[in-house]
Amino acid sequence: MAAGGLSRSERKAAERVRRLREEQQRERLRQVSRILRKAATERSAEEGRLLAESEDLVTELQGRSRRREGLKRRQEEVCDDPEELQRKVRELASAVRNAKYLVVYTGAGISTAASIPDYRGPNGVWTLLQKGRSVSAADLSEAEPTLTHMSITRLHEQKLVQHVVSQNCDGLHLRSGLPRSAMSELHGNMYIEVCTACTPNREYVRVFDVTERTALHRHQTGRTCHKCGGQLRDTIVHFGERGTLGQPLNWEAATEAASKADTILCLGSSLKVLKKYPHLWCMTKPPSRRPKLYIVNLQWTPKDDWAALKLHGKCDDVMQLLMDELGLEIPRYSRWQDPIFSLATPLRAGEEGSHSRKSLCRSREEPGPGDRGAPLSSAPILGGWFGRGCTKRTKRKKVT
Secondary structure (H helix, E strand, O other), X not given: OOOOOOOHHHHHHHHHHHHHHHHXXXXXXXXXXXXXXXXXXXXXXXXXXXXXXXXXXXXXXHHXXXXXXXXXXXXXOOOOOHHHHHHHHHHHHHHHXXXXXXXXXXXXXXXXXXXXXXXXXXXXXXXHHHOOOOOEEEOHXXXXXXXXXXXXXXXXXXXXXXXXXXXXXXXXXXXXXXXXXXXXXXXXXXXXXXXXXXXXXXXXXXXXXXOOXXXXXXXXXXXXXOOOOOEEEEOOOOOOOOOOOOOOOOHHXXXXXXXXXXXXXXXXXXOOOHHHOHHHHOOOOOHHHOOEXXXXXXXXXXXXXXXXXXXXXXXXXXXXXXXXXXXXXXXXXXXXXXXXXHHOOOOOOOOHHHOOOOOOOOOOOOOOOOOOOOOOOEEEOOOOOXXXXXXXXXXXXXXX
16 A cells, blocks of 8 residues: 555556546537637537536636737737827927936837847747747848937937937947947847956957857857957847846946936837836836836837827837927938947957858948858848847757
């Protein structure tokens, strides 16, 4: 006899009974589900009796259906009609003018106009991976700051925006001319690698994507520090990692800006990640003293109910209307004036072959330093910040 008082044969019999009950419950669930999919007028008397006898299952299935519909609606993109959007932009413009300390939070949605996919949109990285489809991205060296990036830079120049907190790794805020002291790139920058052996950390800005050989929990780029010879690492914070670098993450400035903010403008962010950072939302303050929140996004966000105003529109469209309302001209991006070229540290002799990514150049016709052949305009995502860190969620097929 076992410690529980049952013999082995009795335990096996009890297990068979348990499994039989579970299978009967699953079959009952399938039957009820099939009946519920029918119109009420098409159900037989016997099916009606089965539903009446299975009230708990009916309630459970109807709850599941409501949750699925709710999730589906949250993923839908909604656009305000032109008149409504214009009215909301006027209200946003008034808030920008009257703000004493305005902080802008930006997400992947501000870079989609530069052909960089977002994560949770209809064609976003997570969305496609969940559907079992492959993910491709345009050559990121061809991406340039968008109208939204340039508008934010002008707003900062006019002292209407005090700080920018970005989730993006694409480096486009830096390339738009926004001062580094005015931004916190919480998830890193694809153009920056650092030596953590040096104190303070020594930064190397490059004119190419430094993350080719890096991935989740593996950050060494294969190059070494010019000062101490230590291994350089990228600055990317992948999903599931904790950012510890001082720069370019600049968490200290982000937290300080959030504490001073009386207005927050969120552009192109689902806020599903940013909402997990309580310091960015002044949650220790009473609700009446928290900053007013304005959100620009085509989809639902978990902060919608907290927002003073939600604008359903594309970021570039909204920012064009906003800048017109404020009477400000949007500067045009020029590669000749791109600050990354003056900030960049050139590779040393022998390092030219340390990467195969296309380098940025001031002219599109000019070959970038260290380039070895023209890349494809669009290719499957492989390594780096937009590679293995993303594809970690895909299921591997078993090799037979």
